Amino acid sequence: MSLASLRRAASTCRQCDLYKNATQTVFGEGPAHARMMMVGEQPGDQEDKAGEPFVGPAGRLLTAAIADAGLDRSTVYLTNAVKHFKFTERGKRRIHQKPSRTEAVACHPWLLEELAAVKPELVVCLGAVAAQSLLGPSFLVTRHRGEISTLPESTTRVLATVHPSAVLRAEDRDAAYRDFVNDLTAARTALE
Numbered sequence: 001m002s003l004a005s006l007r008r009a010a011s012t013c014r015q016c017d018l019y020k021n022a023t024q025t026v027f028g029e030g031p032a033h034a035r036m037m038m039v040g041e042q043p044g045d046q047e048d049k050a051g052e053p054f055v056g057p058a059g060r061l062l063t064a065a066i067a068d069a070g071l072d073r074s075t076v077y078l079t080n081a082v083k084h085f086k087f088t089e090r091g092k093r094r095i096h097q098k099p100s101r102t103e104a105v106a107c108h109p110w111l112l113e114e115l116a117a118v119k120p121e122l123v124v125c126l127g128a129v130a131a132q133s134l135l136g137p138s139f140l141v142t143r144h145r146g147e148i149s150t151l152p153e154s155t156t157r158v159l160a161t162v163h164p165s166a167v168l169r170a171e172d173r174d175a176a177y178r179d180f181v182n183d184l185t186a187a188r189t190a191l192e
């Protein structure tokens, strides 16, 4: 199926309950045949409103890290493991909640369809939700970050690293950012 058809189909997805409170499905974006696909966790508050992935604070950090790793964001297909924003309301603020395994599993077919359509040579998983969605629930980003392996039953290469929001929250943000850029640099060099 083409990305345009997938985007249309995903816009009415009811495979889990997250559609009920979210503004809209946030589907992936980027070149239809990008060599690199990056997979985040789920849209955040700003992404939910804009309908585009990685446009909020984590997205700005990701954009900077992509550039510092010598990559061009416009050449990367960016998507999420879960395509609706999950949150709790605290006053006027909407606070991110981690999607459950069931929600990630419910959303998995969309990610598989994106992989089948884009056919990237390398997938970068940003954080545990993305990594476990593609590499299994026992995959530990802390143990395997920066390593290149392949997706199950596939020759597509994959590398997992931390989520950009973990860099934003890190006590030593400069060191966390450097390590994150190093992982993205490893992803870039894998495609050279």
Ligand code: URA
Binding pocket: 040, 041, 042, 043, 044, 047, 052, 053, 054, 055, 056, 058, 059, 080
């Ligand atoms: N965090 C994600 O994982 N994805 C987004 O699109 C934005 C923030």
